[in-house]
Amino acid sequence: MANGDNRRRLRLWLERAGDGFRLRDAETEELVRAEDPRIRVVAVAGVSYRLDTLQDDAFAPGRRLTLRPEPDNEHDQNAIGIWDETGQVQAGYVPAEIAAELDADDWQAVSLWESRDADGRRGLRVLLAPRDAWIGLPRAPLAPQ
Secondary structure, three states: OOOOOOOOOOEEEEEEEOOEEEEEEOOOOOEEOOOOOOOEEEEOEOHHHOHHHHOOHHHOOOOEEEEEEOOOOOOOOOOEEEEEOOOOOEEEEOOHHHHOOOOHHHEEEEEEEEEEEOOEEEEEEEEEEEOOOEEEEEEOOOOOO
């Protein structure tokens, strides 16, 4: 249960789809849309300043990431950095309007989608899910019924 209420623990599978992954509820087998109120799917802000870093395999779709609050950030005291799982390399930030609503310690992040051009990765969408959510390893899509 999350936050002491009666909600069931969110359980998500990552399924390969195009340049990344889509989400499927592990309990119901239903697709989970980006608009689902239990999660956030965000475009990483500030990647244009870190394009070389963004090429690191640590940001490939399906990889776990680290959220790091930056309360001393001179531009935004609510800033939340998005780093590789080990906290060594930064991809960018949770968009400011979303970061203002979140406590980074209550959320986990996984790289979900990438946009690429001839020079490599140019953008990244990240899944933000509650810290207590279970996120399964990538799996093959279900066969059509």
